[in-house]
């Protein structure tokens with residue numbers, strides 16, 4: 387792929403490849419990489435709203451942070467419409483499945499707080515109506531900046547277009563709860579460039595979203611991960627030897643897999659405040675393998691870079707497949723080369739008996755993995771389902787070298803702080 391000249395002079399790295407051969411090693415239902423069954427009797431956070439992508443407040447190094455003893459999470463959120471005639475079926479019953487499936491188009495950023503790291507109380511919307519420049523407020527990352535409680539919320543402003551933006555506000559605590567103030571001025575940061583990252587003009591199904599800023603523990607600079615697709619007109623990508631990898635005889639046919647072009651993007655900040663960014667070539671590409679590597683994030687452990695990203699069954703290319711869940715890659719330095727964890731990349735997938743039970747997993751540095759409940763079968767055949775729109779049970783994984791293991795299960799939406807900041 388082509389890359390633009392960088393302030394690094396020479397392009398600093400070649401993207402690592404998640405190959406078709408790697409993906410052939412993905413197997414659903416391996417107990418060490420499968421999320422325990424979620425019961426259809428789950429509790430819901432709220433009867434008023436659906437929530438999905440969950441973004442715990444953290445510091446720039448990735449540590450989940452409480453303030454004055456209060457844990458805070460941000461969630462993509464949409465109203466439930468049980469009484470809206472638009473969401474009644476022919477028999478006058480609430481069509482919750484349609485309401486849930488439509489949620490992305492009206493996603494807004496909300497926040498919740500808790501004393502216990504679970505039992506979340508609804509705080510409300512982060513930005514007032516009219517503050518965010520687009521219809522959809524899609525996923526990102528809230529960063530606690532200092533002891534004054536300042537927070538930079540990086541997120542994706544979608545429809546029209548898709549722009550990585552940020553908005554600064556402040557978290558305020560009392561004995562009784564948490565409120566967010568400010569969050570009034572949204573600053574656009576960057577959009578896909580068409581040279582490294584695919585634009586809407588190149589592909590109507592492009593993805594460019596989900597910023598995750600961080601400080602590199604080794605070089606100390608400010609960077610940001612995001613989800614993208616590899617630049618180029620839809621259908622023009624080549625799935626060659628490198629993308630196919632070392633496959634057994636009979637597995638050379640790539641079908642229509644040139645349409646799947648996901649990548650994990652990276653940008654470097656030109657300033658200390660993270661107001662001025664330069665996009666760099668992707669860290670990882672999945673051309674010919676998968677079309678979405680969403681919500682990329684890191685865990686820095688044992689001097690290594692553990693890169694996690696979520697993906698779906700339906701976004702896999704012809705001839706390869708895997709469960710909805712979180713996938714991971716590991717490298718000794720930020721720019722790679724990255725190797726798929728567990729050989730395949732799969733870290734925590736849904737069991738095949740409940741393929742949509744959870745999604746949007748976020749692996750935290752303490753090995754806890756949070757996600758939301760999407761839908762759970764209620765009748766054993768999978769024809770009847772219960773829609774979630776709420777927090778899933780948290781799962782514990784152990785990360786060991788190039789392997790991961792499921793080792794524990796915790797309460798619904800359990801996101802304990804790793805450090806507490808006392809506000810001044």
Ligand code: FRU
Nearest residue numbers: 490524525595596680681746
């Ligand atoms: C993951 C995701 C994100 C996106 C959001 C849109 O669940 O697809 O990539 O920001 O949901 O609702």
